[in-house]
Amino acid sequence: MKVKKQKLKDIFSEGVFKGEVKFMEPMKNHTSLKIGGPADVLAMPQDVFSLINMHAALKRNKIPVLPLGGGTNILVRDRGIEGVVISSKSFRRIGVVSRDDSYVYVTVEAGALLQRLVHYTKENGYSGIEGFAGIPGTVGGAIFGNAGAFGCEIKDVLVSVEIMDTEGKIKKIKADQIAFRYRSSGILPGEFILSAEIKLTAGSTEEVSSRIEDFLNIKKEKQPIWEPSAGCVFKNPSGVSAGKLIDESGCKGMRIGDVEVSNLHANFFINKGRASASDFIRLMEEVADRVKTKSGILLEPEIKIVGRSNVN
Numbered sequence: 001m002k003v004k005k006q007k008l009k010d011i012f013s014e015g016v017f018k019g020e021v022k023f024m025e026p027m028k029n030h031t032s033l034k035i036g037g038p039a040d041v042l043a044m045p046q047d048v049f050s051l052i053n054m055h056a057a058l059k060r061n062k063i064p065v066l067p068l069g070g071g072t073n074i075l076v077r078d079r080g081i082e083g084v085v086i087s088s089k090s091f092r093r094i095g096v097v098s099r100d101d102s103y104v105y106v107t108v109e110a111g112a113l114l115q116r117l118v119h120y121t122k123e124n125g126y127s128g129i130e131g132f133a134g135i136p137g138t139v140g141g142a143i144f145g146n147a148g149a150f151g152c153e154i155k156d157v158l159v160s161v162e163i164m165d166t167e168g169k170i171k172k173i174k175a176d177q178i179a180f181r182y183r184s185s186g187i188l189p190g191e192f193i194l195s196a197e198i199k200l201t202a203g204s205t206e207e208v209s210s211r212i213e214d215f216l217n218i219k220k221e222k223q224p225i226w227e228p229s230a231g232c233v234f235k236n237p238s239g240v241s242a243g244k245l246i247d248e249s250g251c252k253g254m255r256i257g258d259v260e261v262s263n264l265h266a267n268f269f270i271n272k273g274r275a276s277a278s279d280f281i282r283l284m285e286e287v288a289d290r291v292k293t294k295s296g297i298l299l300e301p302e303i304k305i306v307g308r309s310n311v312n
Contacts, residue, residue: 008041008084011057019046019090027076027085027307030068032136033230035277036076037307039066039085046090048170048194055168055192058084066306067192069141070113073231077277077307086192087111088140094120097197104200105159110140110193114147122212125205128157128198133212134219136231140193145302146180150215155180159197166190183235183302224262228271233284234299242299243267246287249294256283281305 012021021043027036045051058065064083068074088111097105104126108117117139118132131150135142142154143161158175165171166188179186187193219225234242246252246266254261255272257279262268269283288299 007061008063011054011061011063012041012043017043017045017054018050020044024080025085027071027081030085030087031071031074031076031230032228033075033271033275033280034228035271035275035280037078037080037277039076039081039083041084042068042087043084044087044089048164051086051164051192052168052170054084054086055164059168065190067140067190069110069139069144070137072137073141073145073303075230075277075280075303075305077305077309079308081307088138088193091140091194092116099202102202104202105197106200107195107197108139109195110138110143112139113137114139114142118212121200122209123205125203125208126200127203127208127211128152128200129154130208130211131215133216134223134225136225139196143193143196144185144187145183146185147183149219153180155185157198157200159199161187161196162194163187164192164194170194222265224264224268224270227262227268229262229268230303232267232302233269234267234288235302237297237299240297241267245291245295245297245299249287249290251287251290254283254287256286259283261287277305277307 021041023041024038025042026038028034043054045054066081066085068085068087091109091111094108094112094117097107114132114135114137118129121129131152135147135149146153146155148154155175160172160174162172236242243266251261252263252266258271258273258275259280260270260272262270269280292298
C-alpha cells in the first residue's frame with residue numbers, strides 16, 4: 001500500500017497532535033549506523049494523549065506505524081520506511097517510586113537513554129544494571145530486545161511494563177507475564193512501550209560507580225563502541241559466540257562498499273563512511289554463508305531490518 005502524502009499531512013493537521021513532525025525524514029539521521037532512507041513521516045509526540053490520538057487516526061486510515069527507540073539495533077533499508085515512524089524521544093523521565101530497607105523501585109519512561117539510567121543509578125548508588133554500561137539506545141528498545149551483557153538481561157530487574165497495545169489501549173503488564181527470551185520479548189512490534197518499573201538494590205555510590213567503570217573499560221577493550229554500528233549483528237548460537245565463529249571463518253576486515261566487519265569484534269559491522277543498507281545486508285549474507293560452510297552453524301540476525309524492499 002502506498003501512503004498518500006496529503007493524507008498524512010491531514011492527520012497531523014487535525015489539531016489533536018502535539019509534538020514534532022518531519023516529512024520524508026532521512027532515517028540515517030536517527031540510527032546509530034547512520035544508514036537509512038527517508039520515512040514518510042517521523043512523529044515525536046510530546047505526551048501520551050497526542051500518542052493515543054495520532055495512533056487512532058493512523059489505525060483508522062490503515063497507515064502502518066513503526067515505534068522507534070534510540071535507533072541502535074536497527075537497519076533501515078535504502079528506500080526508507082512506509083507510513084509513520086513514532087519516536088519515543090519525548091518520554092524520558094526517571095524517578096523513584098518507592099523503597100524499603102533493601103530495594104529501590106524506579107520508574108523510567110521508554111525514551112530515556114539507557115546510559116542516562118545507568119548514570120542515574122551510579123549517582124544514587126542503586127545496584128543491578130552496572131553491566132549495561134556502554135549499551136546504547138533507549139530503555140524501551142532495551143526492553144523490547146531484552147538487552148543484556150555480562151550475564152545480566154534487562155528482564156532480570158523488571159517489575160512491570162506499561163504499553164500502548166495495537167488497539168491504542170494503555171495497559172500495565174507484570175514482567176513475569178512477558179515471554180522474554182534471549183534478545184527478544186513477547187512485546188509485539190506494533191506495541192508502544194511507554195514506561196517501566198525496575199527493582200534495584202540500595203548500595204553505595206562508590207561500589208556501583210566502580211563496577212560500572214570496570215564493565216565500561218572491558219567493553220572499550222573488546223568492542224568498537226566509538227564507531228557507527230548497530231551493535232552485535234548476529235545472535236550468539238547456544239553455547240558459542242557469534243563473534244568467535246565469524247572470526248574463525250576469516251571474516252574480520254571483510255568489506256563491501258563502506259560496510260566493514262570490525263577487526264576488534266567480528267560481530268560488529270562498521271559504517272566506514274557512506275555505507276548503504278543493501279551493502280550491509282550483502283555483507284551479512286556473505287558472513288553467514290562463510291560461517292555455515294566453516295562450522296555448519298546458521299547465524300540468526302540480532303539486528304532488526306525494516307523498510308521498503310528494493311522490489312517495487
